[in-house]
Amino acid sequence: xxxxxxxxxxxxxxxxxxxxxxxxxxxxxxxxxxxxxxxxxxxxxxxxxxxxxxxxxxxxxxxxxxxxxxxxxxxxxxxxxxxxxxxxxxxxxxxxxxxxxxxxxxxxxxxxxxxxxxxxxxxxxxxxxxxxxxxxxxxxxxxxxxxxxxxxxxxxxxxxxxxxxxxxxxxxxxxxxxxxxxxxxxxxxxxxxxxxxxxxxxxxxxxxxxxxxxxxxxxxxxxxxxxxxxxxxxxxxxxxxxxxxxxxxxxxxxxxxxxxxxxxxxxxxxxxxxxxxxxxxxxxxxxxxxxxxxxxxxxxxxxxxxxxxxxxxxxxxxxxxxxxxxxxxxxxxxxxxxxxxxxxxxxxxxxxxxxxxxxxxxxxxxxxxxxxxxxxxxxxxxxxxxxxxxxxxxxxxxxxxxxxxxxxxxxxxxxxxxxxxxxxxxxxxxxxxxxxxxxxxxxxxxxxxxxxxxxxxxxxxxxxxxxxxxxxxxxxxxxxxxxxxxxxxxxxxxxxxxxxxxxxxxxxxxxxxxxxxxxxxxxxxxxxxxxxxxxxxxxxxxxxxxxxxxxxxxxxxxxxxxxxxxxxxxxxxxxxxxxxxxxxxxxxxxxxxxxxxxxxxxxxxxxxxxxxxxxxxxxxxxxxxxxxxxxxx
Amino acid sequence: xxxxxxxxxxxxxxxxxxxxxxxxxxxxxxxxxxxxxxxxxxxxxxxxxxxxxxxxxxxxxxxxxxxxxxxxxxxxxxxxxxxxxxxxxxxxxxxxxxxxxxxxxxxxxxxxxxxxxxxxxxxxxxxxxxxxxxxxxxxxxxxxxxxxxxxxxxxxxxxxxxxxxxxxxxxxxxxxxxxxxxxxxxxxxxxxxxxxxxxxxxxxxxxxxxxxxxxxxxxxxxxxxxxx
Numbered sequence: 001x002x003x004x005x006x007x008x009x010x011x012x013x014x015x016x017x018x019x020x021x022x023x024x025x026x027x028x029x030x031x032x033x034x035x036x037x038x039x040x041x042x043x044x045x046x047x048x049x050x051x052x053x054x055x056x057x058x059x060x061x062x063x064x065x066x067x068x069x070x071x072x073x074x075x076x077x078x079x080x081x082x083x084x085x086x087x088x089x090x091x092x093x094x095x096x097x098x099x100x101x102x103x104x105x106x107x108x109x110x111x112x113x114x115x116x117x118x119x120x121x122x123x124x125x126x127x128x129x130x131x132x133x134x135x136x137x138x139x140x141x142x143x144x145x146x147x148x149x150x151x152x153x154x155x156x157x158x159x160x161x162x163x164x165x166x167x168x169x170x171x172x173x174x175x176x177x178x179x180x181x182x183x184x185x186x187x188x189x190x191x192x193x194x195x196x197x198x199x200x201x202x203x204x205x206x207x208x209x210x211x212x213x214x215x216x217x218x219x220x221x222x223x224x225x226x227x228x229x230x231x232x233x234x235x236x237x238x239x240x241x242x243x244x245x246x247x248x249x250x251x252x253x254x255x256x257x258x259x260x261x262x263x264x265x266x267x268x269x270x271x272x273x274x275x276x277x278x279x280x281x282x283x284x285x286x287x288x289x290x291x292x293x294x295x296x297x298x299x300x301x302x303x304x305x306x307x308x309x310x311x312x313x314x315x316x317x318x319x320x321x322x323x324x325x326x327x328x329x330x331x332x333x334x335x336x337x338x339x340x341x342x343x344x345x346x347x348x349x350x351x352x353x354x355x356x357x358x359x360x361x362x363x364x365x366x367x368x369x370x371x372x373x374x375x376x377x378x379x380x381x382x383x384x385x386x387x388x389x390x391x392x393x394x395x396x397x398x399x400x401x402x403x404x405x406x407x408x409x410x411x412x413x414x415x416x417x418x419x420x421x422x423x424x425x426x427x428x429x430x431x432x433x434x435x436x437x438x439x440x441x442x443x444x445x446x447x448x449x450x451x452x453x454x455x456x457x458x459x460x461x462x463x464x465x466x467x468x469x470x471x472x473x474x475x476x477x478x479x480x481x482x483x484x485x486x487x488x489x490x491x492x493x494x495x496x497x498x499x500x501x502x503x504x505x506x507x508x509x510x511x512x513x514x515x516x517x518x519x520x521x522x523x524x525x526x527x528x529x530x531x532x533x534x535x536x537x538x539x540x541x542x543x544x545x546x547x548x549x550x551x552x553x554x555x556x557x558x559x560x561x562x563x564x565x566x567x568x569x570x571x572x573x574x575x576x577x578x579x580x581x582x583x584x585x586x587x588x589x590x591x592x593x594x595x596x597x598x599x600x601x602x603x604x605x606x607x608x609x610x611x612x613x614x615x616x617x618x619x620x621x622x623x624x625x626x627x628x629x630x631x632x633x
Numbered sequence: 634x635x636x637x638x639x640x641x642x643x644x645x646x647x648x649x650x651x652x653x654x655x656x657x658x659x660x661x662x663x664x665x666x667x668x669x670x671x672x673x674x675x676x677x678x679x680x681x682x683x684x685x686x687x688x689x690x691x692x693x694x695x696x697x698x699x700x701x702x703x704x705x706x707x708x709x710x711x712x713x714x715x716x717x718x719x720x721x722x723x724x725x726x727x728x729x730x731x732x733x734x735x736x737x738x739x740x741x742x743x744x745x746x747x748x749x750x751x752x753x754x755x756x757x758x759x760x761x762x763x764x765x766x767x768x769x770x771x772x773x774x775x776x777x778x779x780x781x782x783x784x785x786x787x788x789x790x791x792x793x794x795x796x797x798x799x800x801x802x803x804x805x806x807x808x809x810x811x812x813x814x815x816x817x818x819x820x821x822x823x824x825x826x827x828x829x830x831x832x833x834x835x836x837x838x839x840x841x842x843x844x845x846x847x848x849x850x851x852x853x854x855x856x857x858x859x860x861x
Contacts, residue, residue: 091729091731098728158730161852161853162848162850162860163730
């Protein structure tokens with residue numbers, strides 16, 4: 001026995017030696033390793049192992065396992081179903097919620113090797129097969145197609161009985177892309193995919209997982225081609241271009257419309273001095289005279305511009321006695337409609353008015369030349385008014401000195417009286433005075449407006465209780481109207497322009513009947529301290545169209561109460577209308593009235609009948625309604 | 634006086650007795666719905682299943698947490714080894730699908746009930762023992778506490794379900810076997826830890842078992858559910 005054993009051992013050793021001498025090495029097998037175990041449906045499972053080195057000898061592998069709570073060792077019965085180096089546990093051998101202790105034994109001629117044991121629980125190693133029968137169809141939704149994917153659970157998974165619950169996951173991508181878009185589906189087996197690219201080819205895959213377990217592998221690809229539902233990509237581009245072109249056109253149009261505004265916004269213009277009619281170029285060239293020339297009113301007699309003294313204007317009350325009128329008439333006959341621009345100094349300077357014209361007159365008595373005067377102050381004016389029968393006349397001196405907004409009259413404003421004056425025209429010497437305010441209007445229109453204020457300005461400021469000025473409105477021109485030559489002279493004295501008056505002279509401008517003013521200029525001063533006036537052709541009437549012709553009354557005189565006595569307007573008017581001066585004598589006219597400071601309405605110019613003793617004033621102007629009697633002319 | 638007062642209260646509140654008493658026990662016929670607001674069997678079953686699912690999820694998370702914190706890598710096994718078997722091992726619950734599917738509804742429900750009732754006490758113990766750990770994370774403690782609470786409510790649900798589906802009265806039998814678990818044994822630290830680890834893994838397993846049973850039960854109601 002012992003010998004046999006020894007013999008066997010020797011034999012084996014010899015064999016080994018022989019083998020060894022032949023250059024080959026044999027060893028016990030290497031230790032196998034159980035890699036993983038998986039159950040596809042929680043009913044069966046398979047385990048795989050990795051064999052170690054086989055030692056050069058044929059090696060067999062066996063799997064043994066034990067179940068929890070039992071020491072009995074089982075051997076795997078199926079080594080083939082799962083592939084090589086696998087063991088398949090069938091349903092009968094599988095217990096859920098039971099621990100398995102699995103070991104693989106590798107055996108070869110020289111020995112065996114045991115793997116490390118593996119403990120598993122089947123419920124924990126579930127990894128289902130991928131879903132089957134993935135089907136993707138194209139559905140149409142009013143021209144916008146979408147994909148509908150449907151599939152079946154893996155065949156082995158028993159979802160029907162609820163033994164295993166699977167949740168699914170779908171992924172999709174365009175054929176040429178690399179990144180997948182993953183959609184979590186849940187337990188349903190249908191899924192819709194929207195937002196497809198027209199004409200694109202999509203690839204879809206699906207997989208599943210039990211509620212507690214591992215994800216399955218992705219199913220096979222399913223390709224689907226989306227039809228071209230977008231009519232034409234090119235047409236879409238065309239539409240887009242057209243639309244953007246329209247938008248661009250609209251924007252540019254708007255921009256063009258508002259280009260000026262935008263320019264003002266972005267590049268605000270630098271303000272520069274601008275005077276109307278002022279030619280900067282001429283000014284720059286050094287010819288200031290020429291530059292200012294453009295500022296002239298074309299019809300304006302301008303010869304007096306050069307004279308600085310001419311810029312002084314004063315109001316002068318005019319009282320022209322009959323003889324003077326006759327003289328005037330005669331003299332006027334000589335030059336019809338031709339007015340010398342007799343300068344008259346009137347100063348409506350802040351209402352100081354005129355009014356030292358009295359002194360002026362004295363100074364310049366005796367000549368027909370324009371009297372010039374400097375501006376007199378208010379006091380003088382007042383005195384003048386109070387003291388005498390003041391005959392004020394405007395000296396048609398124009399002072400372009402507008403510094404204080406004073407009214408200046410243009411001496412040369414007064415052009416020769418037009419012969420064809422209509423009765424409507426009103427001129428008065430006072431108008432001249434007025435014109436001193438008006439005259440400003442002969443200046444560029446800017447000066448027109450001051451007319452309204454300054455007379456009032458003039459008048460108001462010097463509210464002396466002792467005197468006031470009237471601008472007689474519509475009615476009055478008559479005497480001084482240059483309608484006919486005969487009438488002119490009458491105008492001369494009939495015009496009274498009272499500078500400093502309470503009456504709102506501006507009110508005087510609201511004459512109902514627009515009349516152009518006719519002006520009187522001082523012809524001469526006679527020896528009686530009266531100014532002989534001559535009507536001025538009113539080419540400028542147009543200029544003063546705004547200003548209603550103001551009719552002036554002739555001042556008879558100032559009574560003791562410092563009340564101006566004026567001749568009735570209508571009387572004068574009538575006289576004027578009738579024109580022949582002889583008829584004037586027929587006028588009653590001889591109404592006197594007292595004037596208080598009260599605005600009175602203008603009376604219609606066309607009433608030849610002398611008004612009874614009424615006071616009508618033209619918008620603040622005294623209406624020479626009731627006046628002292630007119631001495632016949 | 635007290636009895637009188639109680640009697641008075643009972644008289645006054647007598648309509649509420651019907652509503653408050655057993656809200657889940659009402660019959661499903663239309664007439665009773667008005668008087669007795671209860672949930673239907675399907676909804677109840679759904680809720681119970683949902684409960685079981687949640688319990689499984691939370692117990693799985695707890696086990697992972699514990700494993701990370703306290704179990705060294707070599708010992709991390711999917712199931713216990715050694716002498717600590719799951720406490721529910723002794724329960725007469727089949728473990729293969731074929732066997733389980735052969736169980737009747739009644740047995741399914743009872744099995745679930747058994748499982749739930751057997752875990753109530755060990756969870757209390759688990760909370761106690763986890764407090765003793767030095768670095769037990771709060772999340773772990775909260776989760777175990779949550780599981781413990783949910784198990785109780787699950788038990789109530791299963792009881793009602795049994796009553797509804799099986800028309801049985803409440804069964805007061807408890808299946809917890811006190812002797813199966815030894816609390817007082819003084820163990821080494823490692824064994825201590827392993828025991829707790831085993832406890833958590835077993836909890837996870839049993840939660841899965843409960844869930845599966847209930848789902849099987851649900852899918853058996855083919856006229857109401859479509860589990861395909």
